[in-house]
Amino acid sequence: MLDPNQRKLTQDILDWLDRPAFTVEYGPGDDYRYVSCNTAYAALTEMNAEALAGQGLSAGFALGEAAKVRDLLDQTRREGRRQIGNTLIRWANGWLCQGLTVAPLNDNNGRVNGLMVIAEASTPERMHQVALQVAEYKLRDFAELASDWFWETDADHRFTWISESSGGQTTALRNLFLGRCRWEVAIQGDNESDTLFWEEHRRQLDRHEPFRGFRYCSIMGDTELWIEINGKPVSDANGRFMGYRGSGRDITEQYRQQRRIESALRQAEEASRAKSQFLANMSHELRTPLNAIIGFSEIIRDQMFGSVGVPRYVDYARDINGSGTHLLALIGDILDMSRIEAGYYALDEKAVDLSTVIQSALTMVRPQAERGGITLRNLSPDTLPQLRADERVVKQVLINLLGNAVKFTPSSGTIDVVFRQLPDGTPSLTVIDTGIGITPERLEHIFEPFQLAKAEVARQHGGTGLGLSISKRLMELHGGSLSLSSTVDSGTQAQMTFPNWRLLSDADQEWTPPVAPEPAAPAPMQAAPQRKMEQPAPRQPDSTELGETLRTLLATMNEGVLTIDGQGIIVNASDTCATIFGYAAGELNGQNVKTLMPEPFRSGHDSYVRNYLTTKRAKILGLGRDTLGRKKSGEIFPIHISVGEYAGEDGPAFIGLIRDISDRRDVELRAEFASRNDPLTGILNRASFIAETERMLGAQHRLDGGLWVLFNLDMDGFRDINEGFGYHIGDSVLRSIAERLGEVLPREALIGRIAADQFSALAGVNDLNHALNLAQTVHAHLTKPVTAEGRVVPLKVSMGAAIVDDPSEKIGDALAKAELAMKLVRAAGGDSTRFYSPEMTRAAERRLRLTMNLDAAIENNEFHVVYQPVVETSTGAICAIEALLRWKHPDLGAISPAEFIPLAEETGSIVQITRWVFANVAEQIRSWRRNGIEPRRVFVNVSGQQFIRDDLPAYFRKMAEEETDLVHFIGIEITEQAAIQNMEATVQAIRDLAEIGIDAALDDFGTGYSSLSYIQRLPIRKIKLDRAFIADLPGNDRDIALVRAMIGMANGLDLPVVAEGVETAAQRDFLRGVGCSELQGYLISRPVPPDEMGELLRQSDRRRR
Structure with missing residues (x-):
């Protein structure tokens, strides 16, 4: 045995x-x-x-x-x-x-x-039969290894044979197809296009024509099966048509992925179209007021209605007119791009004289060129053909190209315009300059909107903005193209080309643009009834037919087929295989297969084969896997390969099936990049940044004893940049921030964009001092102004940082710390850096607790009102009262208004709280009156949100209807900052309140804008000077001058002035001397409860009598 x-x-x-x-x-x-x-x-x-x-x-x-x-x-x-x-x-x-x-x-x-x-x-005949049987076994190996499956149909186009399927669907495929024609099992729609689609395919089969890439859908079980097939007609020795042989592939997942990609593209296009439609519709709204500004500035500049009187006003008007004209041109570019993207841009096509267009364009840019010492030349032939095109657009594009050439061509340079017809007859216009040129890296992106040729050049010359992007799109609307070629320090060539059919001859009478062909009919989408057919009995092929079958299958396979002997020499490579690797048909035969392998696979291949022949162990045999191949050009590219072994003439040999998966890999890489990276800046998105940070902290926690520092930064005033300069400038700023982070941080640092204008970064540092120095360097680098399209954009950045020295700390906690530090920077005015400390968490926890308890404070009677009198400077009699809100928390004790009022404004609770204060004050006024005390007007501080979120006039009208004179004892105080939040709403609300009988005072005057323009607009009854200007009186000369000026301005407007924070007799005497009419502060009285305030009113009334 x-x-x-x-x-x-x-x-x-x-x-x-x-x-x-x-x-x-x-x-x-x-x-x-x-x-x-x-x-x-x-x-x-x-x-x-x-x-x-x-x-x-x-x-x-x-x-x-x-x-x-x-x-x-x-x-x-x-x-x-x-x-x-x-x-x-x-x-x-x-x-x-x-x-x-x-x-x-x-x-x-x-x-x-x-x-x-x-x-x-x-006999030789029998040995031939043996060879054929071996070939049949090889063919079976091909079929079993291939991702394709193979099929045969008879002369009536019914399937008679289907090979084994590597996808494990053999039985299902055979049950579905054998004995049937493919249109009998396909889903077909009732529409005319589907009917024509199948009729054309059947006519193609009746003509016995080969076909490739034919796609249709069937139902297998409960699911759709999308199939792509290739086929070739087969005839017998007498030329009689026998049917078709071919290969098929399950493309269901590919089809679904394509649908998902198309769906995503449609959504993106719809979003882009919606944006473009919005901008296009804004044309009138933007242009009308801007044209009015330009027109009126021209009237003042040219003094059309007489002398202006002040010469500098003419200069101002000239600046306004120039800026408005530039802005109008920019809006025109943006609207042009929007109309193109939205599909609204229509060409006004007619016969165009190119000689006239060229001369006109040169005339437009010649003054600018002469100022720069640049020579303009028209090197076109004297006689030029006419084009059917939009003359204005052609001239616009040519002027744009000439303008760019002038910008980037130094003094003594030349710019030429040349018309010529290319070898295929294509008409072209080329602008050739001897300028500074463009680097290959920048040239790749030159047609993207708002891309600059080079940052330092853009700062000097103004950049290209939207011009090239629009120009390219306009040329494409003509069916032509716009291309640039450039050599640094030598110059640039910009070439406009038009399709041949736009050339006009003398014989042209009427011209009609060519009509684009109808798109191919979609794959049919309705199932035909299935008929059960008897499967024909299998037949044995003869040697000629079997050899032809093998050749046919190799020709129709999407994979390349490679046979290799035991020494690694290629015995035969199919034409498809040669094409995949960039070789001519037959060129690979006789070469070593390692020629097709990149390193390190190439160097190790011989030993790998020897090891296999000795041990018969190989991971790749019988399996399909993705790997890398090497083309004849040396290019490395992804392939999918399946390998099997068979008995060759001289020993073991191998069969390889190879498919180029570059397209699939590109899609995978793009999808992977899109899922990981921010599409605008290219850096990590929030999810990927968190995941990569967790991986880095978990796998490599600063083995050298150092630390990690986590930065969280936010752009201050970024909304103003977007709204003031445009969103495209905002995008440029965000890209610059990402680039600058990459420049200033260590190479191994992680950088991510985690919100609209918020970035995070993780970097390794040696110690705390290193972290502090790095933070200062990063902030200084980020806050340098950015130049975009000739505009200098100043930047301010609020940045928080957290030290990560605990390997077990979660990234979410570390981010929260850095973000908390950043928010505190913003709360303190922004444009600075702060490192996290545990005290910040305690303060944040207290802030969160107060925020959550605000709404319940009213219900739990935790608020109360105290009152501080305001007296006449001349008599000392009480003339007004200020109501001040206080909060006594059951656990935390007294909470300062400076702490809880901002929280109430952030959460919106301020509206409800202010209503409560008004109701409390109204009830107190009633109480004083019931007790025989004559009230004074009580002023309540009001947030700017009260005019936006609340209808105060309606509230007080209802109060006045119930008690007519009650409202005459109530007033409001509003700060400068609150007033300008929504000036129109504030002005209207104060006017409405004045009609009801409620006075308004401007609080904390001098701490904001202190501008006469808005004081005149606000219908206020008095001004209150902020205590900051009173504290150092009368010893501070600067404060003395400021107080004198503000009181003088108020007196000039016939507005009483209240000085807040008066604490000494010297302050009182000084204020009386400079004409301040009313005083408030600790010298007069501290804020007191309602009963004490009532007693103060009684005493004041007795003194007055």
């Missing part, structure tokens, strides 16, 4: 032999039993190894022939050496064997325990 090692070794030898061979062992009953056989023997006897294993010799030889074989085997076993028998022996299937060679197989003790038998066929 053969042991396991002998069985494996002898099987390897059998597989290596190309002649029919088998092994036997001497078993029970003194008989020989088959152990195994090779492919050639299986083909010869029409029995496979599994069927023969364990059977006696009679299974493989004809009746009576087995005894001859047994005699030869006995002799070999007895003598222990090889025996050759030349007697004709007939196999069980009737074929003759010329002779047998028998070799003994010995165990470890030298005893014969098995035999190997090698046979010779009797």
Whole structure:
């Protein structure tokens, strides 16, 4: 009996032999039993190894022939050496064997325990049949390894054969297709386009034409199956049409992915179109007021209605007119781009004289060129053809190209305009300059909107803005193109080309633009009824047909097919395979397969093959996997490869099926990039930044003893940049921030955009001092002004930082710390850097607690109102009162208004709280009156949100209806900052309140804009000077001057002035001397409860009497 090692070794030898061979062992009953056989023997006897294993010799030889074989085997076993028998022996299937060679197989003790038998066929014809059977086995290997499956149809186009499918769908495919035509199992719609689609395909089949890439959909089970097939007609030796052979592929997942991509593109296009439509619709709204500004500035500039009087006003008008004209041109560019993107841009096409266009364009830019010492030349022929085009657009594009050339061409340079027809007759206009040129890196992006040729050049010359992007789109609307080629320090060529059909001849009378062809009909989408058909009986192909089948399948396969011998030499490479690797047909044959491999696979391939031939172990055999290939040009590209082994003429050989997956890999890489990176800046998005930070902190926590520092930064006033300069400038600023972070941070740092104008970064530092210095460097680098399209944009950045020194700390907690530090920077005025400290968390927790308790404070009676009197400077009598809100928290005690009022404004609770204060004050006024106390007007501080979110006039009208005179004892105070939040709403609300009888005072005057323009607009009754100007009086000369000026201004407007924070007699005396009419502060009285305020009113009334 053969042991396991002998069985494996002898099987390897059998597989290596190309002649029919088998092994036997001497078993029970003194008989020989088959152990195994090779492919050639299986083909010869029409029995496979599994069927023969364990059977006696009679299974493989004809009746009576087995005894001859047994005699030869006995002799070999007895003598222990090889025996050759030349007697004709007939196999069980009737074929003759010329002779047998028998070799003994010995165990470890030298005893014969098995035999190997090698046979010779009797005739060349039979050996040819064997070769065909081997080829059929190879063909089966192709079919099993390929991702495609193969098929045959008869002359009536019904499927008669479907190969094994590597996707495991063989049975389902055969049940679906065999006996049917493909249009009988396809989903077909009822519309005319689907009907025409299938009719054209059937006509193609009736004409016996080959086809590739035919796609349709069927239903397999409960799911759609999208299929792509290739086919080639097959004829017999007499030329009679027999049907089709071809390959098919399941493209369902590819189809679904394509639909998802198309859906995403449609959504993006719809969003872009909506944006473009909005901008296009804004044309009138933008242009009308701007034209009015330009027109009126021209009137003042030219003094059309008489002398202006002040010469500098003329200069101002000239500046306004120039800025307005520039802005109008920019709006025109943006609206042009918007109309193009929205599909609203229509060309006004007519016959265009190119000579006139060129001369006109040169005339427009000549003054600018002469100022720069640049020579303009028209090198076009004297006689130029006419084009059918939009003359204004052609001139606009040419002027744009000439303008850019002038900007980037130094003094003494030249700019030429040349018309010529290219070798294929295409008309072209080229602008050639001797300017500074553009680097290849920048040239790749030159047609993107708002891309500059080079940052430092843009700062000097003004950049290209939208011009080139619009120009390219306008040329494409003409069916032409715009291209640039450039050499740094030598110059640039910008070429406009038009399609040939736009050339006009003298014979042209009427001209009609060519109509684009109708798109191909979509794949049919309705299922046809399925009919159960009997499967035809299989038939045996002859040698000619089998060879033709192999050639046909190789020609129709989407994969390249490669056969390789045991030494790694390519025996045959299909045309598709050669094309994939960039070789001509047949060029690969005879080369070593490692030619197609990049390093390190190339260097290790020979040893890999030797190792496999020795051990028969290989990971790649029988499996499909993605790897890298090397083209003839040296380009490395992704491929999918499946490899199988077969018995070649000289030993083991290999079959490889190869598919170029560059497109799929590109899609995967783009999808991967889009899922990981921010599309505007190219840096990590929020999710990827957090994931990468967690990975970096978890895998490599500063083994050198250093620390990590996490930055969180936000652009101050970024909304103003977007609204003031345009969103395209805002985008440029964001890209600049990302680039600057990459420039200033260490190379291994992580950078991410985690919100609209918010960025985060993680960097390794040596110690805390290193982190502090890095933070200062980063902030200084980020706050340098950005130049975009000739505009200098100043930047302010609020930046928070957190030290990460605990390996177990979660990235979310670290981000929260850095963001908290950043928010505190913003709250303190912004444009600075602050590192996180634990006290910040405690303050944030307190802030959160107060925010959550605000709404309940009213219900729980935690608020109360105190009152501070305001007195006349001349008499000391109380003339007004200010109501001040206080909060006594049950756990935290007294909470300062400076702490909880901003929280109430942020959350919107301020509206409800202010209503509560008004109700409380109204009730207190009633109480004083009931007790015989004459009230004074009580002023309540009001937030700017009260005029936006609340209808105060309606509230007080209702109060006045119930108690007519009550409102005359109520007033409001509003700060400068609150007033300008929404000036129009504030002015209207104060006017409405004044009609009801409620006075308004401007609080904290001097801390904001202190502008006469808005004080005149606000219908206020008094001004309150902020305590900051009073505190150092009368010893501070600067404050003395400011207070005198503000009081003088108020007196000039006939507005009473209240000085807040008066605490000393010296302050009182000074204020009385400069004309301040009213005083408020601790010198008069601290804020007191309602009862004490009532007593103060009684005392004031007694003194007055």
